Structure formats: C-alpha cells, structure tokens
Amino acid sequence: MKPAYFVRENAVKAIVIGSGGREHAMAWTLLQSPKVTSVVCIPGNGGTATLPGCSNLAMSVDDVEGIARFCLVQNIGLVAIGPEQPLADGVADGLRAQGITVFGPNQDGAQLEASKAWAKALMQEMGIPTAASAVFANEKAATAYVEEQGAPIVIKADGLAAGKGVTVAMTLEEAKDAIAAIFAGQFGSAGRQVLVEECLTGQEASVLAVTDGVTIRPLMPAQDHKQIGDGDTGPNTGGMGAYAPTPVVSPTLLERIQAEVLEPVLQGLKNRGIDYRGVVYAGLMITAEGVPNVIEFNCRFGDPETQVVLPLLNTPLDQIMLACCEQRLEALPPFEWKSGYAACVVMAAAGYPGKYPKGMAINGLEVATKTGAMVFHAGTQLQKGVVTSSGGRNLGVTALGEGFENAIANAYVAVDAIQFDNAYYRRDIGHRVRDQF
Numbered sequence: 132m133k134p135a136y137f138v139r140e141n142a143v144k145a146i147v148i149g150s151g152g153r154e155h156a157m158a159w160t161l162l163q164s165p166k167v168t169s170v171v172c173i174p175g176n177g178g179t180a181t182l183p184g185c186s187n188l189a190m191s192v193d194d195v196e197g198i199a200r201f202c203l204v205q206n207i208g209l210v211a212i213g214p215e216q217p218l219a220d221g222v223a224d225g226l227r228a229q230g231i232t233v234f235g236p237n238q239d240g241a242q243l244e245a246s247k248a249w250a251k252a253l254m255q256e257m258g259i260p261t262a263a264s265a266v267f268a269n270e271k272a273a274t275a276y277v278e279e280q281g282a283p284i285v286i287k288a289d290g291l292a293a294g295k296g297v298t299v300a301m302t303l304e305e306a307k308d309a310i311a312a313i314f315a316g317q318f319g320s321a322g323r324q325v326l327v328e329e330c331l332t333g334q335e336a337s338v339l340a341v342t343d344g345v346t347i348r349p350l351m352p353a354q355d356h357k358q359i360g361d362g363d364t365g366p367n368t369g370g371m372g373a374y375a376p377t378p379v380v381s382p383t384l385l386e387r388i389q390a391e392v393l394e395p396v397l398q399g400l401k402n403r404g405i406d407y408r409g410v411v412y413a414g415l416m417i418t419a420e421g422v423p424n425v426i427e428f429n430c431r432f433g434d435p436e437t438q439v440v441l442p443l444l445n446t447p448l449d450q451i452m453l454a455c456c457e458q459r460l461e462a463l464p465p466f467e468w469k470s471g472y473a474a475c476v477v478m479a480a481a482g483y484p485g486k487y488p489k490g491m492a493i494n495g496l497e498v499a500t501k502t503g504a505m506v507f508h509a510g511t512q513l514q515k516g517v518v519t520s521s522g523g524r525n526l527g528v529t530a531l532g533e534g535f536e537n538a539i540a541n542a543y544v545a546v547d548a549i550q551f552d553n554a555y556y557r558r559d560i561g562h563r564v565r566d567q568f
C-alpha cells in the first residue's frame with residue numbers, strides 16, 4: 132500500500148502569499164515535492180522571481196477577490212499564507228469562503244498572535260506554562276502595577292507591532308517609558324492594551340507545529356538570534372540567523388512541549404469553537420529547571436526559523452499542508468527529516484533595524500549557491516535582470532552540515548561569496564550552542 136500522503140494523485144499548483152525569506156523558503160520547499168508543478172508568490176521578491184518553477188504576481192496580499200479569481204482560473208490547489216497580517220485580517224476566511232484550499236488559520240485563530248492578552252487568557256485557562264502577567268487598558272493602572280512589581284519587567288503592546296512591541300525593561304524608568312509610549316500611540320491600535328509580564332530567564336527556542344484542528348505535530352525545534360549585534364547585543368530585529376535542530380530542545384523536552392504546550396493550545400482553540408488549520412509557533416523560554424514557558428504564540432511559520440527547518444524536511448511540504456487543510460494529519464506517516472543540521476546567516480543592510488540604504492546590486496549569488504547553500508531572499512527585487520536590495524534584511528543564507536559546526540561553517544563560506552555595498556551580518560551565529568554544550 133502506498134503511504135497515506137500519496138492519496139492525492141493529481142499535480143499541485145500552489146500560491147505562497149508574502150514576500151520575505153520565509154516565503155522564498157516555503158516556495159523552494161514546495162517545489163522540491165514531486166507533485167508541485169508550479170508556485171506563484173504574491174507579491175514575492177527577487178529570489179522567488181528567479182527560482183525555477185516559481186513566478187511572482189504583483190497583487191496585494193489582502194486582495195481576496197483578486198487572489199480568489201486567480202485561483203479559480205488557474206486551478207490552484209493550495210494557497211499557503213506566510214505573514215501574520217493577512218491572517219489577522221481574515222484573508223484565509225475570505226479565500227475559504229470561495230472554496231479555496233488554504234493553509235493558515237482564519238481570523239479567529241490568528242488572534243493567538245494578534246492579541247497577546249487573548250493568547251495569555253487561553254494559556255492561563257489551559258494551564259500552559261507561561262510568565263505571570265496582567266493586562267491594562269490605561270497608563271495609570273499599568274504604571275502603578277509596575278511600581279509594585281519592580282524591575283526587571285516586560286512590557287508588551289497587545290496587538291501586532293511587527294516584532295517591535297516588546298520591551299524587556301531592566302529599570303522601572305524604562306518600563307514606565309515603554310508604557311507611556313504605547314499609550315501615546317507608538318503602535319497605533321496595537322497598543323490599546325498593555326501586558327505587563329514577569330521577566331523570565333533561560334534559553335529561547337522556537338517550536339513550529341502544524342495542525343489540522345484535530346491533531347498537532349511539531350517540526351524540528353529551532354533557535355534564532357534576535358539581536359543585531361554579535362554576542363546578542365543591541366536592538367531586537369526580525370532575526371539575524373537561525374539553526375535547527377537546536378540541542379536546547381532534546382527529544383524528551385519536545386515530548387514535554389507536545390503534552391504541556393501544543394496539545395493544550397489546540398484544545399483551548401477547540402474550546403473556543405476555532406477550527407485552526409496551519410502553523411502554531413510556540414516561542415519558548417526554557418528555564419534552568421527545564422520548564423518550557425511560552426513567551427509568545429505566532430499563527431504562522433517563523434522567519435528566519437523556516438529557512439532552517441524546511442530545508443531539513445524530506446516529507447513533501449505540500450502533502451503536510453494539504454493534510455492540514457483536509458483534516459487528515461493523523462493519517463500521515465511520521466515526518467521524515469534529513470540527518471544533520473541547518474544554519475542560516477541573515478545578510479542585512481548596515482543601519483538595520485534603524486535607517487538603512489536600499490537599491491544595492493547583490494553579487495555572487497550564483498557562486499554562493501554553487502557551494503551547496505540555499506540563498507533565500509527577503510528584501511530584494513529583480514530589476515532589469517539584476518537582483519537589488521529593497522529592505523533591511525536582504526538575504527538568508529542557509530547551509531546544511533552533518534554536524535552543527537559544519538552547518539555554520541558552510542553557511543559562512545556561502546556568505547563570503549556574496550557581495551553588496553553596506554552588507555552587514557553577524558559573525559557568531561550559533562554561539563549559544565557552543566557556549567552551552
């Protein structure tokens with residue numbers, strides 16, 4: 132008998148919504164599947180424009196009518212939504228209403244990421260390990276609470292703030308400033324409520340899981356480097372590098388995360404009547420005692436974690452996504468993975484996450500690819516046949532290796548082959564693993 136993931140005999144034409152490194156990695160991985168004949172990225176980037184089998188479509192990510200029409204005319208069998216904003220805006224709902232097969236939660240499920248207060252209430256109800264916290268709708272009450280608790284303390288805007296809504300305040304002054312800024316409108320409507328949270332210490336890890344609303348299964352655990360500078364210094368960014376699997380999450384700990392985090396979050400969603408089909412991303416703080424505290428849930432693949440998790444996956448990604456969409460994840464055989472490790476080094480423009488230049492021509496991409504690395508594009512575009520930079524984070528250079536150190540070294544060999552003006556990247560991706568083990 133054929134394995135269950137071969138039940139779908141027909142070829143798959145897929146759409147990936149988004150334009151980052153995560154979406155390039157999703158498109159690249161989908162195209163590794165023998166069944167996927169083509170991928171269209173909406174709107175995509177310079178990498179997806181030049182990826183064989185992939186093309187870009189210049190359409191807005193929230194143009195539900197336009198995307199639905201394209202799907203129906205082109206007979207698209209799968210739409211995978213990358214970023215959180217269209218999910219929070221209900222793009223999955225709109226496409227599903229037209230009978231389209233969508234990987235990604237509806238608006239109700241996306242609240243897991245779009246409202247930290249909502250997610251916290253679910254965690255508390257389900258007994259999921261997480262930092263103690265309180266929610267406030269005005270500055271005075273939040274400030275009074277912070278004074279009572281003392282520093283260090285963590286201040287979070289409730290809504291989506293492009294990864295910038297969290298302040299880990301080492302002093303009371305910093306905490307009060309963060310609260311004032313949020314209520315002064317720094318993050319617009321995302322700051323209508325503020326969460327004040329106990330400050331946890333430990334190792335951070337990202338466990339991305341897929342679910343069809345009934346079954347939830349983890350992918351390879353990963354770790355990313357959020358801060359801009361070597362030694363994990365300076366401001367937070369969208370992520371400067373990542374690796375998987377991370378030794379921080381042992382197989383035993385992953386079982387514990389399944390039982391104490393993933394199964395309960397799915398049950399909490401079900402209790403709310405939510406039929407969630409897509410990725411649940413648990414951002415964890417593993418304490419010295421080994422408790423996997425949830426610091427955030429995201430409703431989508433991580434970026435840059437996806438650039439290291441998906442290249443290790445041997446099971447065709449379309450078959451996992453379709454099993455989630457069609458609620459038959461339980462019948463899928465265990466996911467198959469390559470042996471070894473994957474590491475990703477993000478190449479950014481100097482100045483990021485502050486002001487940075489754009490429009491630099493990027494050279495050496497072919498040489499980098501010839502080393503065996505995968506160069507996932509983020510802020511790039513194809514202009515008259517030339518790939519140029521168009522964002523802060525431009526490339527995610529991923530390499531595999533039999534050992535952790537090989538994967539990291541291979542990624543840097545490929546990075547060294549790439550040149551563009553004002554290129555900036557961290558030199559120490561993976562140092563936390565080296566420091567600990």
Ligand code: AMP
Binds near residue numbers: 297332414
């Ligand atoms: P988030 O946007 O929720 O991922 O938070 C951004 C970063 O803030 C996380 O990656 C952590 O490094 C840090 N952080 C968030 N919550 C806490 C917490 N309760 N204790 C310590 N650090 C935290």
Ligand code: GLY
Binds near residue numbers: 355370429434435
């Ligand atoms: N790498 C962090 C995130 O995707 O939110």
